[in-house]
Amino acid sequence: MSKIRILPDRVANQIAAGEVVERPAAVAKELIENSIDAGANKIEIEFRNGGKSYLRVEDDGVGMDPDQALLCLERHATSKIRKASDLDEIQTFGFRGEALPSISSVSRFTLRSRAKNSSEGNEILINGGKMIHVKECGMPQGTRIEVAHLFNSVPGRRKFLKTEVTESSHIIHLAKLYALAHPQITFSLIEGARTLFRSPACENLIDRVREIFGKSLSECLAPIEVQAEGMNLGGLLGKPGYSRPTRKEMLFYVNRRPVESKTMSYALLEAYHTYAPKGRFPPAVLFLTIDSSLVDVNIHPAKRELRFREDMKVRGFLIESILQSIQELSGKRSREIKKIELEKDSLSGRMVPKIDDRIFEKFKPSSFPQSSHIVELKPEFEFLPGALASNPSIKKTSGIEDRSDTNSKEPVKPVVGLRGDPNVTWRLVDHSHGSMALFITTHGVVVFHCRSAYERIRFEALEDSFEKNQKVGSQSLLLSESIELDGVESAFLQKSLPQLVEIGFVIEEFGRNFFRLEACPTWLDPEKAVSYLRDFLEIASESGGESKIVMYAKEAMIKQATKNPGAKETFSENEIVRMANQLLSCRNPYTCPQGRPIYYELPVRDFETRFRRKI
Template sequence: MPSKIRVLDEHTINKIAAGEVIESPASVVKELMENSLDAGATEICVEIKGGGRQLIRVTDNGAGMQQDDAVLCLERHATSKIKEVEDIQLIFSMGFRGEAIPSIASISKFTLLTAPQEGGEGTLVIVEGGKLMHCGPAARAPGTTIEVKSLFFNVPVRRKFQKSPAYEAQEIHKIITLLALGYPHVKFQLINNQSNEIQTGGSSGKTFSHQLKERIAALMGAEFVTSCCEVEITNGDYSLHGYVGAPHYSRQNRTGQYLFINKRAVFSPLISAVVRDAYGTSLPTNRHPIFVLHLNVPGETVDVNVHPQKKEVRLRQENILRELVLKGIQQAIHKGNVSSHQDHQPIHEDFSSPASTSTFIMPAVKPAFSLHPIQERNLAKEYQPLPPMAKAPSREEPQPSLLAPLAQEKRSFPRVLATIPGYIILDAYSLEAWKQVSADTLCLVDQKAAHARVIFENLLQARTGNAAVQSLLIPHHINLPPSEAAALSTNLDNFAQIGVHIHESGPHSFMIDAVPATFGNIDLSQWVVDLLDMMHSFPEGKMMDKEMEKRLSVAASHAAVHYRKRLQTEEAQSIVNQLFVTSMPFFCPQGKSTLAFISAEEIFRNFKG
């Protein structure tokens, strides 16, 4: 009887390995750029077409290779980074397994052109689907160029699950941003479909702290970097350097967090939690700090061999790390609070590329990506006056508003008696048309929950063209980093569907022309960035209705009036009137009650002698 267990051939093994290491075009870019950095490159250029599926070309000025090494690098587990198992414990290079190049070559049409820095002729190697097609001498300046075409051409299952080119390009943006923050002395360039989208300058002659500050200014905005807090602390062989956002700078998720351990970009739940703890109560609930941190530790205290793509690491000496990070960030925040009113020197990165239109330089019209302290913008003064819940203007004949029948009925709405910070006091007697309640009951409305319900239903109606949309008299300007700008460009239709009309006004620059009429005094830029973060899981630019509703419920809460603000009676009455023409006036979009009732008996008990 023949054996059922067989030893796989090398070609099949390479394809299986490729599935673990290479998930997408962004994975290819990451592996190739890390190889360039390990080779000591100070200039790296990435060219892509079709989101990287048609073409990825990475060119560097690194060490290069002799012909023997150029051929040997195509063999699995052939590497120059380690010689024996003990070396893994002291590894400082980005790669070390020797799997990336053979994995990429096995699922693409692969070309390698390289020449060593020490001199000698270059080498050209061509591989298709893991088969060596050509190897011979070629002319090239010292360094390496790797070209990957038709990615996944021989893996139809993997090809079928790839995202849109726009999404893949956005992911490549993020990879380059990440590595650029990790290596601020290296020049990076991204050319997407022959368009120069990213170009950073290098500054090898300056201190690491200054290099990092310039790079953060280029990638995240000069306004942010002048308001963030510098972290610098050392304890023996452990050191922490970088910058953290002041407490009033935050995101609703961890997308603004960049952690590097021994220059390797990683995610560490431990460090992330310690950073959050360092802010204490100064950080708003359910918000996450923004930071770029470089942690240097002895090689034997970090295990990078726990994840196929080395995204996570295992840390030893956790108590030392916890104390170092906690102390360093607390000191930085305290120092930042003390000096927050002092003038900051401007930060300028040297962009000396052929075309001096560096797409990382944020225009000075408004701070990049509006990571301001949460400042409320009085949109009411910028609206063209339209009545609440009015029909949105449209070139086509709109469908009748879902709320219009209720809104048009001549019924009296519950009457506002008074307001206190966070709450609206209603006349319980006037509620009888909506809810059975005793006239001697005290009725409180949670103004934020109520306003969120109004905004939520307005956002849903905007998708059908039946909600009030107000044009801004002064369009709101917003600048974004390259990866965020690419995401917003992909989702412009999603924003338009909910009544937020945005158009591109320049490289990574946008104008907001109109918003739902129910919006209050909010930071529009922060709201757009927050919703953009939530849309990220829908890369094709389309969201399913149920998932869209979940995200809009959160977005509505963010756009609602502040829970501590005391409203004017007229403002409160307007919210109440609009609340009681919604489909579910007694609950906010996330299920929280909008009204609370306190009986006369309960009040009496509190004053009982």
């Protein structure tokens, strides 16, 4: 066994860099936080190749004199805390003094800074932890830090970085988070020679959201401001009826610090439980202000997560505040509950609610028509067999008597039929509980979920529209739809336009980050074309934005196929039989597009085991 020895400072810094600097976005985060702590009114971020080859953060803050600039590159050197008790009441972003020495140990690091009272600035160059030079330079007041060739001195770490598109998306998302948290600061984000966004100082949060995310998101948000129990919840909350396919636009801040908080995330989703469809997420930009002694921001090396000292109290406050705001946005107001009058029942002798005599006058039997009519209830969504006509692998069925090939001499025997049909394998017994149906088979009993079967049939019909050997038709929209996107989604859409045209979309560029949808595929409802396209772009951005158009389109297609058009569906027996026959002709009749089972069989032997005798 080798002897124990103290590691050199350079090696210790590189090990510490593994905790603080995991990717280029982590470098940008530390530098942006230092700029905010320095009282900057303007912050400019520039990067190239996903931040791997070059990253610059420049501000007009207080700056540093030569001694302070050298001292900030030492480990555990900070101006934010003086004693251990200061950790209980942290008011600043960067406070541990590990970021700059860790970053400089794994990159070519250039620091330029000039204090307010200094006549010139100072430049410090460090390459892989080695000091190259310290010299004077001319520059305005503030600090400029350049990080080049990140992880070149640690190639093992560099090879685990993701693609340039993925790393760029992390930096862009991070810059947006801090720009939202500080609307009084002018933020600029530049990728290479292209300006992604330049947002001047804004008076309120909604203006900053409009500047960064666009008008479409800002219009579906409403302000929230609730104060109680020593906590304050502010920001913007999604209006009922608006939702997103991913969690990307669920943004949380605690004391102006962007965080990933399960407490806040679960509280938001629980409050929106009945206001957002299942599988969709409400957009929100929520700022929680709380006593800094009641929250611990030092539990994660990169300060991404935090812990509340009174977690249940915070969660209850958030749920109650968000629910109250949602009800106000929905137009629901708390009504005064009228006192219920009681009377004694002559038969039971118990006190029961008193019945208003006016009810009998309003609903007396003579007010009803003498003749009764049987009204056939239609399902809440219309089953479209025409959508399956383009799929040659799905046999067209219509009731019991059906032929899949008009040229064939013998009719194709259907597998599923009604309860009185002796020539089928599955006989429908009954359907109940909305989407559940029961079939008797030669081997047992089949329990069938109608809604899941519809989703599978619809999904495979949509999926066939993406086959290369099929020509996809387009239908022109009566009025073209305008779409406003952010910089990342706009760039991805421009790259994807040729492939989107192949699957039936007609999209024209209408200006910077503006597009116009002229036509959509024939299999897609024109009213849902814009929502489908937004789902497609958000899923693509969430997945890194690589050129996997068909994969992203199919994931968005799953969401379209599984969106619930009504709270409860009803199916007639003929529709259930037709769906079951079409399902058994699908490529995968066993699960819905989300992987849940469509039907399962209870064999006779299971009943014999339960009854302990032959049936």
